[in-house]
Amino acid sequence: MDRPIRDQVVVITGASSGIGRCTALHLAGLGASVVLTARRADALEQVVREIRAGGGRAIAVPGEVTRADDLRAVADAAVQRFGRIDTWVNNAGVYLQGRVQDISLDEYRRVLDVNFVGLVNGTQRALEVMLPRGEGVIVQVSSVAAKRGVPFTSPYSASKAAVAAFASALRAELLGSGVRLSVLYPPSVDTPIYDSARGKLGVAPKPAAPIYDPLSAARAIEHLARTGERERYFGWAGPLAALDAASPALGDWLLHRVAGFTYSDAPAHADDNLDSPARTIPPAVRAGWARPGWRGLTVRESVRVLPVESMLAAAALGFVCARAARRLRALV
Numbered sequence: 001m002d003r004p005i006r007d008q009v010v011v012i013t014g015a016s017s018g019i020g021r022c023t024a025l026h027l028a029g030l031g032a033s034v035v036l037t038a039r040r041a042d043a044l045e046q047v048v049r050e051i052r053a054g055g056g057r058a059i060a061v062p063g064e065v066t067r068a069d070d071l072r073a074v075a076d077a078a079v080q081r082f083g084r085i086d087t088w089v090n091n092a093g094v095y096l097q098g099r100v101q102d103i104s105l106d107e108y109r110r111v112l113d114v115n116f117v118g119l120v121n122g123t124q125r126a127l128e129v130m131l132p133r134g135e136g137v138i139v140q141v142s143s144v145a146a147k148r149g150v151p152f153t154s155p156y157s158a159s160k161a162a163v164a165a166f167a168s169a170l171r172a173e174l175l176g177s178g179v180r181l182s183v184l185y186p187p188s189v190d191t192p193i194y195d196s197a198r199g200k201l202g203v204a205p206k207p208a209a210p211i212y213d214p215l216s217a218a219r220a221i222e223h224l225a226r227t228g229e230r231e232r233y234f235g236w237a238g239p240l241a242a243l244d245a246a247s248p249a250l251g252d253w254l255l256h257r258v259a260g261f262t263y264s265d266a267p268a269h270a271d272d273n274l275d276s277p278a279r280t281i282p283p284a285v286r287a288g289w290a291r292p293g294w295r296g297l298t299v300r301e302s303v304r305v306l307p308v309e310s311m312l313a314a315a316a317l318g319f320v321c322a323r324a325a326r327r328l329r330a331l332v
């Protein structure tokens with residue numbers, strides 16, 4: 001059954017930045033009434049102003065996703081202002097990069113608390129409103145890292161895998177209730193999450209190419225809000241998950257080889273948003289990662305991460321070009 005977006009009231013967590021901010025603008029542009037939450041009140045107000053300036057409907061209710069009272073206030077405000085909640089998007093998340101032995105237990109707890117318990121909190125608040133009406137869709141923003149753990153992101157990968165397992169357990173509980181549960185598994189997306197991540201490798205985290213625009217994620221969320229489908233992939237997330245399911249050993253080998261694409265050679269940032277909002281990272285939809293090269297992939301980075309393979313590829317290219325030039329000369 002298709003649920004038109006223009007008639008929907010949609011709550012979005014993590015709406016101050018990146019995918020959440022993009023989704024808020026996108027859905028409001030399609031006519032949805034949107035209720036935005038995140039910790040940075042000023043950043044949320046910017047989004048509300050932009051939506052209202054375009055004739056859309058939006059309110060902001062700042063909050064911390066790990067606190068039940070904060071998200072209950074979000075749900076209450078949505079019902080008070082717009083009468084109901086049709087879709088709740090659990091999107092807020094944080095990222096941390098480091099070796100397992102260098103990440104403290106408190107850091108593991110915090111990543112799990114925001115990315116998993118915060119999402120459970122949002123789900124409970126959504127169910128309180130949706131179950132009595134017998135209708136609604138809850139969209140959980142996971143990651144391809146749920147399907148295939150990525151080196152140096154163990155707390156993040158674990159938190160996203162927890163989201164997937166939580167969703168399948170709850171989906172079975174909800175059968176017949178009228179409330180549906182969808183999970184999105186995005187690949188690398190060009191957002192500020194990498195700038196505001198806690199980097200413990202000594203160098204700054206970055207997304208691995210190919211990097212997709214946040215609008216691809218916003219459109220995927222729109223699709224799930226309309227259809228209530230159980231899951232959605234876009235970009236290289238589906239093929240990577242399929243490759244790993246077919247041969248986990250090949251997945252281990254491949255990710256070990258290409259892990260260098262997930263960090264840069266620049267020093268790690270001093271600021272991060274793990275325990276409290278970042279002070280110096282501007283709240284924006286995009287961070288500019290996808291701009292250089294092909295979807296963020298550059299020759300310089302390929303040489304840094306895979307020097308031998310890059311040399312072999314350059315030699316193969318040179319060989320092919322030389323043969324083509326010889327054939328061309330023979331023809332003229």
Ligand SMILES: NC(=O)c1ccc[n+]([C@@H]2O[C@H](COP(=O)([O-])OP(=O)(O)OC[C@H]3O[C@@H](n4cnc5c(N)ncnc54)[C@H](OP(=O)(O)O)[C@@H]3O)[C@@H](O)[C@H]2O)c1
Binds near residue numbers: 017093190
């Ligand atoms: N970008 C990617 O490559 C990628 C790939 C796969 C999955 N994802 C997932 O997509 C979701 C959105 O990520 P993004 O890339 O758009 O990141 P982002 O630009 O950093 O946005 C994250 C949002 O979460 C909010 N947030 C963080 N901690 C919070 C807390 N404790 N309480 C309330 N809000 C909190 C942030 O706002 P405040 O700081 O203002 O609170 C911000 O609005 C995340 O779940 C992420 O894991 C992203």
